[in-house]
Amino acid sequence: MLEIYTIPVTVIAQNCRILADLEHKLAVVVDAGGDIAIVQNALEQLQVECKAILLTHGHHDHVGGALQLSKYCNCKIIGPCKEDTYLFDKLQQQAKAFNLEPCETFYPEFVEDGQILKLLPNVTFEVIATPGHTPGGVCYYCKEENFVLTGDTLFAGSIGRTDFEGGNFDDIVNSIKTRLYCLPDNTDVFAGHGEDSNILTEKHNNPFVRA
Ligand SMILES: [Zn+2]
Ligand SMILES: [Zn+2]
Numbered sequence: 001m002l003e004i005y006t007i008p009v010t011v012i013a014q015n016c017r018i019l020a021d022l023e024h025k026l027a028v029v030v031d032a033g034g035d036i037a038i039v040q041n042a043l044e045q046l047q048v049e050c051k052a053i054l055l056t057h058g059h060h061d062h063v064g065g066a067l068q069l070s071k072y073c074n075c076k077i078i079g080p081c082k083e084d085t086y087l088f089d090k091l092q093q094q095a096k097a098f099n100l101e102p103c104e105t106f107y108p109e110f111v112e113d114g115q116i117l118k119l120l121p122n123v124t125f126e127v128i129a130t131p132g133h134t135p136g137g138v139c140y141y142c143k144e145e146n147f148v149l150t151g152d153t154l155f156a157g158s159i160g161r162t163d164f165e166g167g168n169f170d171d172i173v174n175s176i177k178t179r180l181y182c183l184p185d186n187t188d189v190f191a192g193h194g195e196d197s198n199i200l201t202e203k204h205n206n207p208f209v210r211a
Helices: 037-045 066-073 084-087 089-095 169-182 199-205
Strands: 001-007 016-020 025-031 049-054 076-078 116-120 124-130 138-142 147-151 188-191
Touching: 001 037, 016 037, 016 188, 025 037, 025 116, 025 147, 049 066, 066 076, 076 089, 084 089, 124 169, 188 199
Parallel strands: 025 049, 049 076, 147 188
Antiparallel strands: 001 016, 016 025, 116 124, 124 138, 138 147
């Protein structure tokens, strides 16, 4: 059983998530975008060891604190797909453009569509490539706990912007329709910004992409 803790980080209030297995005192952190002192403090309070940092895509508000946290926890940084490499090349420019705290350049272990990540004892995370917001963007589906982390691809009642470099509106619509709306209706949607949702609600109500 995982407990999910949401910590809005950076001035953009990006939903950094701690997925904690309290029984085994282990955790995975998703989209460590910044404000790492708060994330470290939460990990300490929960008394869990962070096994890995997962990234949904290469935008700075999602990755800006990953290197710092990985050094602190001595853990790997995993994802997104290699098509987002150009965003990691440009971390400094991104920080300036979005007025975010600068971070050192780094590159994660890139993942591939369909890859199954076994990072915690009783759960798996399946990589679902969902290009559109960025070309290498991914979602992480946890079948055992019935949720999907959708980054900036799918939000409650909205979808990710496609007007940034590398964005493509047709691709994001296709990703959502063919890769996310085929998940079980009761799958919880944990998005990179804003409220949580679930697949059925978005299929019926999302004004941008209806099933
Ligand atoms: Zn983004
Ligand atoms: Zn974002």
